[in-house]
Amino acid sequence: MRAPTCHGIIVIVIVTLCTSILYMYNTSLSGTPANEASPEVANQKSPTNPQNKVGRPHLDGYNSIIDEKPLQMHCNSCALVTSSGHLTGSRRGEEIDRTECVIRMNDAPTLNYQQDVGQRTSLRVIAHSSMQRVQRNHQQLLDSSQDTVFIFWGPSNFMRRDGKGLVYNNLRAVNQVLPKLKIYIISQQKMLDLDELFKNETGKDRKESNSWLSTGWFTMTIAMEICDHINVYGMVSPEFCKAPHQHSVPYHYYEPLGPDECGMYLSHEQGRRSSHHRFITEKQVFANWARTFNIHFYEPNWSPTPLIWNKTGTSTAPDS
Numbered sequence: 620m621r622a623p624t625c626h627g628i629i630v631i632v633i634v635t636l637c638t639s640i641l642y643m644y645n646t647s648l649s650g651t652p653a654n655e656a657s658p659e660v661a662n663q664k665s666p667t668n669p670q671n672k673v674g675r676p677h678l679d680g681y682n683s684i685i686d687e688k689p690l691q692m693h694c695n696s697c698a699l700v701t702s703s704g705h706l707t708g709s710r711r712g713e714e715i716d717r718t719e720c721v722i723r724m725n726d727a728p729t730l731n732y733q734q735d736v737g738q739r740t741s742l743r744v745i746a747h748s749s750m751q752r753v754q755r756n757h758q759q760l761l762d763s764s765q766d767t768v769f770i771f772w773g774p775s776n777f778m779r780r781d782g783k784g785l786v787y788n789n790l791r792a793v794n795q796v797l798p799k800l801k802i803y804i805i806s807q808q809k810m811l812d813l814d815e816l817f818k819n820e821t822g823k824d825r826k827e828s829n830s831w832l833s834t835g836w837f838t839m840t841i842a843m844e845i846c847d848h849i850n851v852y853g854m855v856s857p858e859f860c861k862a863p864h865q866h867s868v869p870y871h872y873y874e875p876l877g878p879d880e881c882g883m884y885l886s887h888e889q890g891r892r893s894s895h896h897r898f899i900t901e902k903q904v905f906a907n908w909a910r911t912f913n914i915h916f917y918e919p920n921w922s923p924t925p926l927i928w929n930k931t932g933t934s935t936a937p938d939s
């Protein structure tokens with residue numbers, strides 16, 4: 620058998636294997652609450668860097684799946700492309716592709732959507748729970764020709780490096796077959812830091828409120844570490860879904876018949892079940908960051924409401 624054919628077969632075998640492992644993994648995830656923050660990870664050295672600006676975490680905490688080397692990436696300007704239905708018909712593709720770095724989330728495709736979302740991908744941030752869909756679409760999404768960096772996030776019991784982390788094992792197998800792929804995972808310490816950042820910014824404890832940070836949260840915080848300037852495409856303001864609006868858009872531009880975006884945000888925000896996200900609370904934090912950092916929102920276009928200064932010299936956002 621010629622080597623390329625053999626290689627192809629190995630890829631197929633690995634992908635099939637990984638998909639079945641992931642099936643078991645997803646089944647177990649929905650059955651049992653994730654055992655976060657196992658004690659051994661709490662002992663890792665804290666990467667706290669006092670020189671860092673408040674609210675702007677540093678680049679430690681993203682390590683290569685193969686050699687654990689930290690991620691080194693910096694861009695003067697970034698396009699953070701969400702998966703929102705607001706992008707449909709936006710024709711922002713060319714503008715997005717002209718940006719130095721293009722950041723996407725999960726399995727959001729570009730093929731057949733170039734006109735609205737562009738076709739380049741410099742960085743893709745992927746949730747453990749989207750891995751199966753990414754692998755199903757691996758020819759398009761795990762294409763190393765674009766030199767894309769992939770960052771995966773997930774709860775510690777699935778990402779641990781001691782052989783017991785199913786997602787970690789799976790990613791390692793993929794990276795061994797496709798060694799050119801630049802796959803990184805968010806370290807356990809970084810996951811704890813990002814929980815703490817959420818608590819610092821909102822006063823809410825993520826674990827106590829029984830919610831999960833969203834891929835949008837991870838993507839925005841990573842973008843703030845990597846990029847000097849961020850244009851966000853397809854993210855609504857925190858107030859958007861509270862106001863009555865004319866037309867509803869799908870949650871994902873690539874699932875036009877899927878759920879409505881505001882419906883999704885509102886039901887998750889009020890959710891008490893274990894797998895919901897505080898999408899609207901997260902957007903309040905992003906709006907806050909946009910007052911200080913170089914972040915701009917398009918499709919829909921909005922800027923954070925200015926702070927109201929009152930006589931006592933304290934400031935509050937009018938509606939947060």
Ligand SMILES: *[C@@H]1O[C@H](CO)[C@@H](O)[C@H](O)[C@H]1NC(C)=O
Nearest residue numbers: 673674676812813815816819
């Ligand atoms: C959260 O706030 C505390 C107290 O101000 C600070 O020491 C800590 O570094 C903050 N954590 C993050 C991740 O920003």
Ligand SMILES: *[C@@H]1O[C@H](CO)[C@@H](O)[C@H](O)[C@H]1NC(C)=O
Nearest residue numbers: 927929930931932933934935
């Ligand atoms: C003015 O500041 C006080 C003290 O922090 C605060 O309680 C109040 O809500 C502020 N008023 C407005 C209108 O923001």
